[in-house]
Amino acid sequence: MYGKFGENNRPIIGADAMFLNITATPANAFPLKVGDSAYIVSNDFDTNLLAELENGGSRTDYTANMVFDIGLDFDFKDIVPGLKYDTYLMMRTFNTHSLITDNQPGLYTLENLQDIAGQDSLALKIYKNEVLDLDIGRTNQNNQRDFTYAGNISYIKQMTQSTLTLNLNHLLYYAPNRTATQPDNRNLTFNLNGSFALQNKYILFANLNSSSSSKFIGTNRTNFFPTMGFAWVASNEDFLKDNKSIDFLKFRTSFGQIGTEYTASTFLYLDTWAGGRNNGTTFLGTANIAQNKFGYSLSTTANEAVDWIVYNQMFAGFELNMFKNSISALTILIFKLKIKLQKLANYMQML
Numbered sequence: 001m002y003g004k005f006g007e008n009n010r011p012i013i014g015a016d017a018m019f020l021n022i023t024a025t026p027a028n029a030f031p032l033k034v035g036d037s038a039y040i041v042s043n044d045f046d047t048n049l050l051a052e053l054e055n056g057g058s059r060t061d062y063t064a065n066m067v068f069d070i071g072l073d074f075d076f077k078d079i080v081p082g083l084k085y086d087t088y089l090m091m092r093t094f095n096t097h098s099l100i101t102d103n104q105p106g107l108y109t110l111e112n113l114q115d116i117a118g119q120d121s122l123a124l125k126i127y128k129n130e131v132l133d134l135d136i137g138r139t140n141q142n143n144q145r146d147f148t149y150a151g152n153i154s155y156i157k158q159m160t161q162s163t164l165t166l167n168l169n170h171l172l173y174y175a176p177n178r179t180a181t182q183p184d185n186r187n188l189t190f191n192l193n194g195s196f197a198l199q200n201k202y203i204l205f206a207n208l209n210s211s212s213s214s215k216f217i218g219t220n221r222t223n224f225f226p227t228m229g230f231a232w233v234a235s236n237e238d239f240l241k242d243n244k245s246i247d248f249l250k251f252r253t254s255f256g257q258i259g260t261e262y263t264a265s266t267f268l269y270l271d272t273w274a275g276g277r278n279n280g281t282t283f284l285g286t287a288n289i290a291q292n293k294f295g296y297s298l299s300t301t302a303n304e305a306v307d308w309i310v311y312n313q314m315f316a317g318f319e320l321n322m323f324k325n326s327i328s329a330l331t332i333l334i335f336k337l338k339i340k341l342q343k344l345a346n347y348m349q350m351l
Contacts, residue, residue, distance in 0.1 A: 227256025
């Protein structure tokens, strides 16, 4: 369990506005302050940064974060040797809000006047009257809740010259949304992957992903994305096993489908309407004149065909570790290639 609570007090003027005033106002444009409370401006530069920092108002930011996490590991070796299940449940809360008081500090200009003796003298002239904000406003409110439940069922079978590994992992993510025009974020993912290693040299692996998202509807909500690959550990072959320079050499390649969601968070698969009172959407009589009545209009047209973005991806490369017995191990990653083969995917689909 983890918690963090914060309170930050600062002037209401932000860093951007502060540095803008610094860069936009010449240093010799006018005195900043006369006496204890007379802030000076000129007709050309009517902002006094010191007045904003001292009397422009204050802002207090409050944050409260809490994380609850619990995990359990199960080993079923007494029932099925090599069978395990690891799982965890997490809940995260995030709350933030700010209280502000936005004052307008009093500002003055310096005027050249003549006294009764005809001598030049400086006088203060009111440029802006001071206005105090007696109410405390609330802004920048945010409230978020996240729930996560995940786990992995693993099975490892050791045989004489081979090893079989199977994994079934799942992830449920749920984040309620306070905005009525946006759906709650719900994602459910299952991954079934396995590998078969023969003599610790030749490895065949495959993965089947099932992903569900609340951003889609009907049969489009869940989609499947397969991947297959092969690896060859050349350094375990007899002709490289006793090599003094090459410690590890592995070639690998894979091909599969990748699916991503749209970034939009609205109900793209539902019609949405906008309107209300006095919005000019209702027309009465034969004249094309909007009436100040209750009315609603279609703002977003539903598209039930909205689906996952799916593309094919191929990965190929090899890993090389050398000079393990030297003073410092030198690991060289020679080549890692990840490309999108859209043309190849279209060709394969045609086949």
